[in-house]
Amino acid sequence: MFTRRELLSRTGTGLPLLALAALEAAAARAAAANPLAPKVAHFPAKAKHVIHLFMNGGPSTFVQPALEYHGQQPRPPGQDRTRSRRAVQVAVQVPQVQAVRHRSVRDLPRDRQTDRRHLRDPLDAHGHPESRAGPAHDLRQRKAIRPSMEKPWLQYGLGTENQNLPGFVVLCPGKPVVGPALWSNSFLPGVFQGCHIQNLDPKRVIEHIQNRYIGATTQREQLDLLNELNKLHLNARNGDDQLDARIQSLEMAFRMQTEATEAFDVSREPVKVRESYGKGYFADACLSARRLVERGVRMVQVFYGSGQPWDDHGDLEKGHRAKAKDSDKAIAALLKDLKAKGLLDETLVLWGGEFGRTPTSEGASGRDHNNHGFCVWLAGGGVKGGMTYGQSDEFGFAAMENKVHVHDLHATILHLMGIDHEKLTYRYSGRDFRLTDVYGTVVKDIIR
Amino acid sequence: MPPLRIAFLLLFAPHVALAAEPLRTVIDRELKAAWEREKITPAPRSSDSVFLRRIHLDLVGTVPTLAETNAFLGDADPKKREKLIDRLLADPRYATAQMQLWDIAFFGRVPQNYEAVQKRPAFQAWLAKQFADNVPYDQWIKQLMLAEQPGSETFWVQYRGQPEEMAVAVSRLFLGTQLQCARCHDHPYEKWTQKDFFGLAGFFVRLVVQESGSGPNRMFTIGEKSTGDVLFSGNAKEQKPGRRGDPVKPRFLGSTMDLEEPPTPKDFKEPTPKANEKLPKPAFSRRAKFAEWMASKDNPYLAKAAANRVWAQFMGRGLIHPIDDIRTDSTASHPELFQALTAGLVEHNFDLKWLMREIVNSESYQLAMHGPSKEAMPRWFEQGRIRPLTMEEIVASLRVVTRFDQPGEKTPELGWEYYRIYFGEPLDGLGEFQGSLKEHLFWNNSEHIRRFIQRKKGNLLEEMVTSKDPVEKKVERLFLTVLHRPPTPTEAKTVTEYLSGKEKPETLFEEVIWALVNTSEFRFNH
Numbered sequence: 002m003f004t005r006r007e008l009l010s011r012t013g014t015g016l017p018l019l020a021l022a023a024l025e026a027a028a029a030r031a032a033a034a035n036p037l038a039p040k041v042a043h044f045p046a047k048a049k050h051v052i053h054l055f056m057n058g059g060p061s062t063f064v065q066p067a068l069e070y071h072g073q074q075p076r077p078p079g080q081d082r083t084r085s086r087r088a089v090q091v092a093v094q095v096p097q098v099q100a101v102r103h104r105s106v107r108d109l110p111r112d113r114q115t116d117r118r119h120l121r122d123p124l125d126a127h128g129h130p131e132s133r134a135g136p137a138h139d140l141r142q143r144k145a146i147r148p149s150m151e152k153p154w155l156q157y158g159l160g161t162e163n164q165n166l167p168g169f170v171v172l173c174p175g176k177p178v179v180g181p182a183l184w185s186n187s188f189l190p191g192v193f194q195g196c197h198i199q200n201l202d203p204k205r206v207i208e209h210i211q212n213r214y215i216g217a218t219t220q221r222e223q224l225d226l227l228n229e230l231n232k233l234h235l236n237a238r239n240g241d242d243q244l245d246a247r248i249q250s251l252e253m254a255f256r257m258q259t260e261a262t263e264a265f266d267v268s269r270e271p272v273k274v275r276e277s278y279g280k281g282y283f284a285d286a287c288l289s290a291r292r293l294v295e296r297g298v299r300m301v302q303v304f305y306g307s308g309q310p311w312d313d314h315g316d317l318e319k320g321h322r323a324k325a326k327d328s329d330k331a332i333a334a335l336l337k338d339l340k341a342k343g344l345l346d347e348t349l350v351l352w353g354g355e356f357g358r359t360p361t362s363e364g365a366s367g368r369d370h371n372n373h374g375f376c377v378w379l380a381g382g383g384v385k386g387g388m389t390y391g392q393s394d395e396f397g398f399a400a401m402e403n404k405v406h407v408h409d410l411h412a413t414i415l416h417l418m419g420i421d422h423e424k425l426t427y428r429y430s431g432r433d434f435r436l437t438d439v440y441g442t443v444v445k446d447i448i449r
Numbered sequence: 450m451p452p453l454r455i456a457f458l459l460l461f462a463p464h465v466a467l468a469a470e471p472l473r474t475v476i477d478r479e480l481k482a483a484w485e486r487e488k489i490t491p492a493p494r495s496s497d498s499v500f501l502r503r504i505h506l507d508l509v510g511t512v513p514t515l516a517e518t519n520a521f522l523g524d525a526d527p528k529k530r531e532k533l534i535d536r537l538l539a540d541p542r543y544a545t546a547q548m549q550l551w552d553i554a555f556f557g558r559v560p561q562n563y564e565a566v567q568k569r570p571a572f573q574a575w576l577a578k579q580f581a582d583n584v585p586y587d588q589w590i591k592q593l594m595l596a597e598q599p600g601s602e603t604f605w606v607q608y609r610g611q612p613e614e615m616a617v618a619v620s621r622l623f624l625g626t627q628l629q630c631a632r633c634h635d636h637p638y639e640k641w642t643q644k645d646f647f648g649l650a651g652f653f654v655r656l657v658v659q660e661s662g663s664g665p666n667r668m669f670t671i672g673e674k675s676t677g678d679v680l681f682s683g684n685a686k687e688q689k690p691g692r693r694g695d696p697v698k699p700r701f702l703g704s705t706m707d708l709e710e711p712p713t714p715k716d717f718k719e720p721t722p723k724a725n726e727k728l729p730k731p732a733f734s735r736r737a738k739f740a741e742w743m744a745s746k747d748n749p750y751l752a753k754a755a756a757n758r759v760w761a762q763f764m765g766r767g768l769i770h771p772i773d774d775i776r777t778d779s780t781a782s783h784p785e786l787f788q789a790l791t792a793g794l795v796e797h798n799f800d801l802k803w804l805m806r807e808i809v810n811s812e813s814y815q816l817a818m819h820g821p822s823k824e825a826m827p828r829w830f831e832q833g834r835i836r837p838l839t840m841e842e843i844v845a846s847l848r849v850v851t852r853f854d855q856p857g858e859k860t861p862e863l864g865w866e867y868y869r870i871y872f873g874e875p876l877d878g879l880g881e882f883q884g885s886l887k888e889h890l891f892w893n894n895s896e897h898i899r900r901f902i903q904r905k906k907g908n909l910l911e912e913m914v915t916s917k918d919p920v921e922k923k924v925e926r927l928f929l930t931v932l933h934r935p936p937t938p939t940e941a942k943t944v945t946e947y948l949s950g951k952e953k954p955e956t957l958f959e960e961v962i963w964a965l966v967n968t969s970e971f972r973f974n975h
Contacts, residue, residue: 208887211894219956223964226961230964230968231969238819251967
């Protein structure tokens, strides 16, 4: 870590703002030897937690009446992905995501929803819009070379509230196409890596959460013995911070063994609540997300499924309908449940995929990736409800009005969490990195 | 009056006098001068136990056995530390341990691409041989640049088709210079311009990764074309689609002149080898020129970067820190010492083993670790630094202390992938240790740790359960085995009390061994 003097001498002639921000961050880190200790936000936060409902693959997100007409016509001008593909009529009739939205809305928190069309992302490959490899970075290797989205960054900026649970939990029944890089801490410290939970069985929820060899009492005694030895060692070494931090986290790991098992045990929920979410991994994951947020976990990302289920290159109508139907109930229940528990105000729910799909067809019945314009929706923590933001062209192909880049979305999420995205930096490889690179504007119009 | 004459000579010919002085003395003198200037009281000399553990880990990557510990602690020879150092430097494990450190620097825990992972064992074997044969550093770097010796090519395979990444890696690892800023714009704080960056990349732009065979027989070689240049199109901010840029001639780092190269004959046609065929050697090889420059006196960066890296390996931080960011305006914390290390390395023909021997024989390296500083890497080197063990060191040390490997027994598959996940990257990127919760759960509950401890014929637990010795003796032996020192009275009492618990002896001893290998003292180098 840089000392204050080093930092000033390094950056004194350069970027005073960054230096200041880095100093603040360094001070916050120095204040607590534990990197996961809660930290002071840049300004009052509107949201404390984020639940990201991640429809891995790219869900189609629009209805465009124009297509019904143009669908019969030759290829519309200026659409580079439409070459050799013919516009299709069927697809436009299937507003699946609208269905999710409308039904959830009818169920309850319409005033808490913001439909964020239309986003834009410069990359068009699986995993990219999600992992945010910056535009100046390596497109050929298709790998996440930066810390994934806001999750590790959020934890880095804010720490975690519940010291007995991981701060960033990823619920994914298997592996998405590009693998664990999606929740990788990349160059951020390892402790900020997402805790991947594949199996929701409370006994197997986190790897090595249970000891097969000794009982809890023996383990407690064993840990007490270890603590005594470690404390003698620590005292002989002048209270070294690293050693102290290790003793703390050993304790935390032990407490997590009990608390995590409890947090993931959805069978402790009333039958009515369980029924409202429905059955299956996604339903249980949504319910677990609420239980985790309730216990102070900063960020929960719920993957819809393994691989990239929302990637209907073929038979889109059937595929999208089935997935919309399957996920809708759980999402609606989650929003209602959060509201009932009084958590919706402080929990930002983000729904979205990796990108959208083209208005034109691929093969007979599928549609291809569209990174030029797609939608996400936000609900709860600090966003205005009942509005849409941004507009695409009449085909739903590219964002036209009030474009929101993924950097802008990140900046906005950080803002809602009380973090100035320009001040949250991490020094790596000789320079200060930001989640939003050198871009990003907070979309003020959607904030309450 | 001969003494006076000597003093006179010293005054007028300090260089002559310094050259004859062993480096270890220079180290101690320079560090001492800084402590006096900074008004710092250094830690006392380390105890034999602390030194024993530290030197084993630093030189051979594992801890000593109980027999080695007893022999060393019981030895009254005042020269026993120096002798131990010589013995460990000649130990075959020395090459493996040093290889592992450099290999991680070259590839990281998770290399850039899959192919690099597949062929990494071949690279590791090549690299270990350089240390085993103590090949002069500049010479093996030259060979690494040429990539002709089998195994060495893997370094380049990881940057396949990316000459810019090669330039970044080579400058950072071997020249101690951060050039990557100059990739998109002239460096804001340094003299490096984009021309310097692309000039360096110009040496690598013609490299081609060639393949032959398939499956396990898939082999890589690095060929070189006779034509091709880096195209430079200016500041990244001003890029426009369709702009191709102008060719940039290769240029050695820090040079103001482009590389002189003969013009390519007008009628030259680049051969296009078929599958499994290799490119012919070019008539003029940029790669050969670069390899030659790397190991030449014209390259001012190589010795500095290597001396600084080796110093940091043993002392915790570079004299210029971080070690891969030596700038034009960087001042070493101990300028004369930095000069002496660099000059010494050159004088001794880049003999890394010599440099290591001098550093670890210094009194400064052998200081105790409890001093006034709370920093993990004390700035003035006033105490031994505390560092976590690497994944390889943890596993190797667990094997030694629990006596996991028994004669005549086939070594079971350990499942390295697990250790990599949980112990692979214990540092936060800035040098500070951060034990993750996952790591602790792994220590607490996984079979991968448990199986080292569990009772089997001939191992530590078996000995503890079957031995007829009084419990005090056993406790002492446990501490000497795992931590290479006898227990303090408080520790002896604590552990003895624990062992009087009501569970059966096997369980109790198993838990005590678990606790001992789980202590911070075991997880770190002290």
